[in-house]
Amino acid sequence: MMPAGDGTVPRPPGPGRRLALDRPAVPKEGLDHVPVPTSHLTLGLVHGRLLGPDLDLGLDLAHAHAHAHDHAPFPVRARARAPSPAAEAPVVLPRVSVRISPDGRWIASASADGTAKIWDASTGAHLETLVGHMAGVSCLAWSPESNTLATGSDDKSIRLWDRVTGSPAHAVAHREDAAATATMAMKGMAGKRGRRPRVGVPDEGVRGGKTGRGPLLGHHNYVYCLAFSPKGNILASGSYDEAVFLWDVRAGRLMRSLPAHSDPVSGVDFCRDGTLVVSCSTDGLIRIWDTLSGQCLRTLVHEDNPAVTNVCFSPNGRFVLAYSLDSSIRLWDYVSGSVKKTYQGHTNKGFSIGGCFAVLSDADDGFEDEDASEDGIRRQAFVTSASEDGDIVLWDVKSKEVMQRINGAHNGVCFWVDVHGSTMVSAGQDMLIKVFRHRPRHVPVKREYDSSSGANGVNGHHDDYLPDAAAADEELQRTIGADAESPSPQVKEEQM
Amino acid sequence: MNLLLSDDYLLQDYPENITNTIRSGHSTCVRFNRKGDFLASGRVDGTVVIWDLETMGVARKLRGHSRNVTSLSWSRCGRYLLSACQGWKVILWDLRDGKRYREVRFRAPVYGAELHPWNHLQFAAALFEDQPMLVDITEPIEVRYVLTSVPKRTTTYPDADAAQREKQAKEDAKNMTTAIVYTASGTHLLAGTTKGRLNIIDARTREIIYSEKIAGGVITTLRLTESGKELLVNAQDRIIRTFIVPNLSAPDLDPDTIQLPLEHKFQDVVNRLSWNHVAFSASGEYVAASTYNNHELYIWERAHGSLVRMLEGPKEEQGVIEWHPHRALLAACGLETGRINIWSVTTPQRWSALAPDFVEVEENVEYIEREDEFDIHPHEEIQKRRLDQEDEDVDVLTVVENGAGLDEGVDGFRMPILFNLGESDSEEEFVNAAPGTLRRKSPGDNEDGGNVTGEERGSGKKTAGGGAGRRGRKK
Numbered sequence: 001m002m003p004a005g006d007g008t009v010p011r012p013p014g015p016g017r018r019l020a021l022d023r024p025a026v027p028k029e030g031l032d033h034v035p036v037p038t039s040h041l042t043l044g045l046v047h048g049r050l051l052g053p054d055l056d057l058g059l060d061l062a063h064a065h066a067h068a069h070d071h072a073p074f075p076v077r078a079r080a081r082a083p084s085p086a087a088e089a090p091v092v093l094p095r096v097s098v099r100i101s102p103d104g105r106w107i108a109s110a111s112a113d114g115t116a117k118i119w120d121a122s123t124g125a126h127l128e129t130l131v132g133h134m135a136g137v138s139c140l141a142w143s144p145e146s147n148t149l150a151t152g153s154d155d156k157s158i159r160l161w162d163r164v165t166g167s168p169a170h171a172v173a174h175r176e177d178a179a180a181t182a183t184m185a186m187k188g189m190a191g192k193r194g195r196r197p198r199v200g201v202p203d204e205g206v207r208g209g210k211t212g213r214g215p216l217l218g219h220h221n222y223v224y225c226l227a228f229s230p231k232g233n234i235l236a237s238g239s240y241d242e243a244v245f246l247w248d249v250r251a252g253r254l255m256r257s258l259p260a261h262s263d264p265v266s267g268v269d270f271c272r273d274g275t276l277v278v279s280c281s282t283d284g285l286i287r288i289w290d291t292l293s294g295q296c297l298r299t300l301v302h303e304d305n306p307a308v309t310n311v312c313f314s315p316n317g318r319f320v321l322a323y324s325l326d327s328s329i330r331l332w333d334y335v336s337g338s339v340k341k342t343y344q345g346h347t348n349k350g351f352s353i354g355g356c357f358a359v360l361s362d363a364d365d366g367f368e369d370e371d372a373s374e375d376g377i378r379r380q381a382f383v384t385s386a387s388e389d390g391d392i393v394l395w396d397v398k399s400k401e402v403m404q405r406i407n408g409a410h411n412g413v414c415f416w417v418d419v420h421g422s423t424m425v426s427a428g429q430d431m432l433i434k435v436f437r438h439r440p441r442h443v444p445v446k447r448e449y450d451s452s453s454g455a456n457g458v459n460g461h462h463d464d465y466l467p468d469a470a471a472a473d474e475e476l477q478r479t480i481g482a483d484a485e486s487p488s489p490q491v492k493e494e495q496m
Numbered sequence: 497m498n499l500l501l502s503d504d505y506l507l508q509d510y511p512e513n514i515t516n517t518i519r520s521g522h523s524t525c526v527r528f529n530r531k532g533d534f535l536a537s538g539r540v541d542g543t544v545v546i547w548d549l550e551t552m553g554v555a556r557k558l559r560g561h562s563r564n565v566t567s568l569s570w571s572r573c574g575r576y577l578l579s580a581c582q583g584w585k586v587i588l589w590d591l592r593d594g595k596r597y598r599e600v601r602f603r604a605p606v607y608g609a610e611l612h613p614w615n616h617l618q619f620a621a622a623l624f625e626d627q628p629m630l631v632d633i634t635e636p637i638e639v640r641y642v643l644t645s646v647p648k649r650t651t652t653y654p655d656a657d658a659a660q661r662e663k664q665a666k667e668d669a670k671n672m673t674t675a676i677v678y679t680a681s682g683t684h685l686l687a688g689t690t691k692g693r694l695n696i697i698d699a700r701t702r703e704i705i706y707s708e709k710i711a712g713g714v715i716t717t718l719r720l721t722e723s724g725k726e727l728l729v730n731a732q733d734r735i736i737r738t739f740i741v742p743n744l745s746a747p748d749l750d751p752d753t754i755q756l757p758l759e760h761k762f763q764d765v766v767n768r769l770s771w772n773h774v775a776f777s778a779s780g781e782y783v784a785a786s787t788y789n790n791h792e793l794y795i796w797e798r799a800h801g802s803l804v805r806m807l808e809g810p811k812e813e814q815g816v817i818e819w820h821p822h823r824a825l826l827a828a829c830g831l832e833t834g835r836i837n838i839w840s841v842t843t844p845q846r847w848s849a850l851a852p853d854f855v856e857v858e859e860n861v862e863y864i865e866r867e868d869e870f871d872i873h874p875h876e877e878i879q880k881r882r883l884d885q886e887d888e889d890v891d892v893l894t895v896v897e898n899g900a901g902l903d904e905g906v907d908g909f910r911m912p913i914l915f916n917l918g919e920s921d922s923e924e925e926f927v928n929a930a931p932g933t934l935r936r937k938s939p940g941d942n943e944d945g946g947n948v949t950g951e952e953r954g955s956g957k958k959t960a961g962g963g964a965g966r967r968g969r970k971k
Contacts, residue, residue: 143913160915169915231533232913233548233555248551249913255551272895274550276501287850288501292550295845297501299852314892318500331890335500337852340890342883357892381892397892400883 097139097354098427100420101146106163107425108149109433112136116151118163121423124435128166132159132215141226141235143249150235152223157215158237160249168214216247218254225267225310229274234291236277238265244279246291256294260287266352267310271317278320278334282307286322288334300332302339309352314381315359321383325349329385331397343395345402346387351413355385358394358419360438384424386414392426392436409434510782510795511826511839514809516552520545522834525816527568532821534911536577537829537836538565544579546591546911547836549820555911556594560587567608571616575909578619580606586621588633591911598633600640602626607674612699613682620676620685620699628673628687630702643685645671647693647707675715680724681745688715692731696744696754705751710737710758717773721780722821726759726798728783734770736762736785738798760801764794775819775826786814786828793817793828793839809837 097110100121107119114133119126135154142149148169149161160169221240228235234255235247244258244265261281268279276297277289284305288298300320310323319340320332327348331341346353361379382403383395392406392414410428417426422438521539528535534555535547542561545554563583570577576597577589582605590597598617604626612618617634620643630641646668675688678699685697692711695704713732720727720741727739738759743749762783763769771794772786782804783796793807793814807826814828814837826839848856873881 144910145912148913148915229550231550231910233551248548248553250548250551250555250915251553252915253551253553255553290501293843295843296849297846298849301852316891316893316895318896319890319892331892333890339882339886340888341886359893379893398889400886 096415096427096429097137098416098418098425098433099140099142100418100423100425101142101163102144102420103146104420104423106142106146107433107435108140108142109427110137110140110151112138114153114155116140116149116161118149118166119433121420121425121435128163130159130161130166132168133157135222138222138224139226141228143228143232144230145232148232148249150226150228152226152237152239154222156219156221156223156239157217158219158223158226158235158247159215160235160252214252216252216254218245218257219243221264224264227268227270227277229270229291230272231274234270234274236268236270236279238268238279238281240264242281244268244277244289246277246294258289258294258296260289261285263307266308267312267323269312269320271313272315273317276313276317278311278313280308280311280322282309282325284308284324286311286320286332286334288320298334298337300334300337302330309348310354312356315357321355321357323348323353323355323385329355329383329395331383341397341400343383343385343400345395345405346385346391346393347389348385349388351388351415353386353388353414354416354418355383356417356419357397358382358384358424360422382419384417384419386417386426386428388413390414390428390430392417392424406436508841509824510777510784510805511807511824512805512841513807513839514837515840515842516838517810517835518547518552518838519833519835520547520554520557523829523836524564524834525566525568526818526827526829526836527570528818528821528827529570529574530572530821531574532823534574535818535827535836536568536570536579538568538579538581540564540834542581542583544568544577544589546577549825552838556591556914558587558589558594560589560596560599561585563605566606567610569609569611569619571611572614573616573909574911576611576616578609578611578616580609580621582606586619586631588616588619592909593912594914598638600631600633600638602629608676610677613678613680615682618682620678622673622676622687625672628676630685630699641702643673643676643687643697643702644704645673645687645689645695646704647671647689647691647695648704675718677718677720679741679744680720680722684744686718686720686727686741688718688729688731690714692733694718694729694756706754706756708756710739710756711735719774719776721776722778723780726776726780727756728774728776730771730774730785732770734763734768736771736774736783738762738783760796760798762794762796762801762803772814772831773816775817777819777824778822782819784817784819784826786817789813793826807839809839810835 096112099108100106101108105121106127107121108116109119110116114131114135114137116130116137117126118128118130130149130151133151133153133155137151137153139152140149147163149163150158151161152158161167162169219237219239219241223237223239225238226235228249233249235249237245237247238260239245242261242263242265244260245254246256246258247253248255258279260279261283263281263283265279265281268277270277270291275291277291278286279289280286284301284307286300286308287296288300289295290297300322302324304326306324306326306328308322308324312321313319314321314331318333320334322330322332324330325348327344327346329343330339331343332338333340359379359381381397383397385393387393390408390410390412392409393402394404395401396403409426410430410432412429414426414428417424424436425433426436427433520537521541521543523537523539523545525538526535533549535549537545537547539545542559542563542565544558544561544565546556546558547553548555558577558579561579561581561583563581565579565581567580568577575591577591578586579589580586584602584605586600586602586606586609587596588598589595602621602623605624607622607624609619609621618630618632620628620630622628627645628643630643632639632641670691671693672690673687673695674690677686678684679686683699685699687695687697689695692709692713692715694708694710694715696706697703698705711729711731711733715729715731717730718727725741727741729737729739731737740757740759742754742756762785769790770788772788774783774785776783781798783798785794787794791809791811791813793809794803795805795807796802797804809828810830812830812832815831817826817828819826824841828837828839829835830837846856848854
């Protein structure tokens with residue numbers, strides 16, 4: 001299996017062109033599948049089936065990227081700090097983002113054509129296309145109730161969308177307010193209109209933000225990362241203008257601007273109780289902020305100072321996971337300010353690829369009947385990451401060992417991986433979004449087949465269980481090829 | 497979580513200066529929820545506004561009263577809010593959908609209504625020139641129990657003549673309950689009367705089990721600490737008193753031996769100030785009071801009974817004040833403008849937090865070089881050594897609660913995020929002055945120009961205080 005895009009295979013058009021950094025040829029044995037012990041196969045995330053990415057999305061994204069190049073080229077930042085062979089080359093961070101909603105039912109994907117799409121996580125059906133941004137969308141965030149989606153774009157704006165209607169979340173208020181204003185004017189209030197707050201007047205550099213209608217404006221450059229607070233009342237955004245903004249979601253008002261970094265802010269996240277915000281940047285710093293006071297409480301920096309491209313809190317909020325461009329993921333204890341673990345085995349040198357923590361409980365493994373007690377549930381945590389060779393890699397948090405590697409999940413770069421419960425979704429340079437599901441250890445393979453095929457009306461493309469990773473990989477590639485030809489969105493099933 | 501990173505975060509446990517000013521209409525009373533993330537404010541026009549303290553923005557508006565809101569009370573879970581107004585009405589709001597959950601009408605204006613601390617379907621109300629009521633709204637038709645304000649007589653005169661009895665009855669009739677609160681367990685009610693008496697009422701039998709004259713004037717405010725062990729009483733005799741509340745839920749409680757020892761008396765003997773409203777701090781360590789005809793807020797320490805701070809704010813008399821349930825934060829309503837002023841602590845940025853290699857030192861420290869500090873090792877070796885050191889066991893799942901203990905039971909409800917709050921802002925600045933004419937709500941706002949929205953707030957920096965002051969001077 002040759003991963004696409006490693007220098008020998010011509011890379012497909014699209015996000016690859018944004019990559020000004022030519023990735024050096026990496027020894028193939030380091031890239032290709034690390035042999036996965038069988039014990040890991042049984043323990044780890046074995047994706048039971050693969051919901052086929054549908055044709056629509058692939059085409060849209062393909063179109064999108066070409067489009068984006070004409071109008072919104074990604075900036076070239078010559079702040080390469082990573083001591084990589086390509087250090088003199090500018091580091092740019094293109095991103096295709098995909099996120100599962102907190103309730104696990106929806107998948108949102110951001111696209112460089114300025115739209116975002118919402119998909120049904122269980123069927124793969126395309127539900128909504130969110131149109132409104134004037135440039136490519138590079139980040140997404142779901143509100144905790146899964147009702148609102150925030151998108152950040154290269155047009156410097158952030159938009160909030162109602163998941164159900166697919167329309168801007170503030171639009172209703174806008175319309176009603178306009179109506180109210182009109183009514184008032186008819187009631188003889190016209191004379192006092194001058195004293196009314198003028199809608200859309202810049203206030204501290206915020207246009208539209210103060211009145212809460214339309215997009216959230218305020219960033220001076222591309223909005224690159226977003227995160228909702230656990231209560232959903234605050235939205236944090238990081239931008240190429242090197243600042244982190246905290247927004248009052250209800251009013252659409254800029255609450256606080258954190259003078260965060262000296263390079264584009266590449267990642268933000270809230271901790272579980274919402275009192276801390278973490279931000280990271282290609283300047284190599286990871287900063288922890290107090291949400292209420294807006295003060296920096298801690299700065300984490302690695303000795304080698306690699307550019308950090310993505311960051312998230314651990315599920316208990318006690319650690320910070322940072323993805324950096326030296327092909328390492330580091331788990332920081334932010335209280336002591338030290339690196340606790342370093343996860344390696346993926347490739348990450350030019351893109352700001354995404355990943356997150358994955359937590360599997362016994363219930364996901366089909367143990368729920370045996371172990372009914374509430375606190376007796378064993379939970380296991382993984383670190384997941386996309387890789388620039390198209391793989392998806394999963395590590396055990398404690399042992400730092402690669403638990404599973406999904407070889408060639410995407411052709412070219414795999415940009416983003418998000419996990420919710422037993423569902424994993426990934427987006428890649430091949431303009432596909434793939435959904436993986438954990439196969440419970442204690443559920444027979446056959447049953448899984450039956451239930452899913454019954455529910456989804458699979459087109460009969462069944463494959464036998466393939467225990468061999470390489471064979472499975474091959475099978476996967478074949479499926480993708482088949483999908484690209486299939487005329488309508490269909491659900492495919494795949495065993496690995 | 498942020499407590500993990502802040503060593504000196506809570507050094508100062510009483511507020512210092514104005515950090516925010518928020519306004520929606522003309523607020524007359526405020527109340528924090530138990531978790532301390534929301535502040536409810538009641539307005540002159542009867543609207544109840546819920547503020548999110550994290551964003552200092554409006555989270556919800558509740559419309560249902562038509563008169564001045566006089567009191568607010570949150571349920572333990574933070575989902576229900578009881579509001580009472582001068583329009584003889586008490587409404588229990590469900591904040592999940594912002595609808596009226598229950599509405600109870602009385603035959604008099606309501607001084608104040610308080611929810612049972614554990615049961616949101618029961619509340620006590622003090623009524624204007626009427627007997628206080630205990631209301632059970634479990635059933636669709638509420639059950640009202642009339643409580644008495646008549647003090648308990650320790651001695652009865654069976655042989656007393658009619659004239660004496662009549663005299664006593666006349667005196668009793670002058671006792672009106674002006675403030676009523678539940679004890680922490682909810683088994684008893686504490687009621688203050690116009691004659692300065694404190695009555696302890698058994699909530700089950702609805703009888704007064706204890707009665708004593710504790711103040712020389714009308715009792716205006718009764719407040720308990722979270723633990724319920726201390727009672728704060730404000731009366732019109734210009735003295736604020738604190739009492740130690742006995743354990744009323746003890747099984748062997750003998751009503752005849754109840755004692756309510758007086759702990760402190762706070763007063764300003766020089767200026768002879770009287771107090772608009774009083775509040776306990778989070779732990780009961782401090783007592784804060786707003787002053788009548790004066791701009792300052794006074795803060796006393798309860799342990800020694802000493803005045804620790806006089807908070808200056810805008811040049812405006814402050815009405816109702818509230819102390820945040822666990823932070824050093826005070827909210828007070830300006831009587832004139834109806835703004836809610838928030839005093840808090842501003843912590844300075846620790847510069848060492850911005851640069852991990854730097855530490856803040858008090859004096860010069862001689863640097864001692866490590867033996868191997870400038871040794872040169874191959875990069876791979878350093879990397880390998882680093883990775884080998886990472887043998888520590890990490891737990892990324894188990895949540896460690898940091899002693900704050902705020903999460904028990906109050907964590908259950910999450911208020912939905914609303915986007916359409918703006919729709920009502922256009923009208924709220926105006927009130928009907930006469931048929932067909934409207935005027936701006938707050939006279940002070942006319943000078944503010946066109947850039948003041950319905951909800952204004954300070955920037956959260958020190959300039960906010962200055963801004964508020966500037967506005968104040970303009971008038």
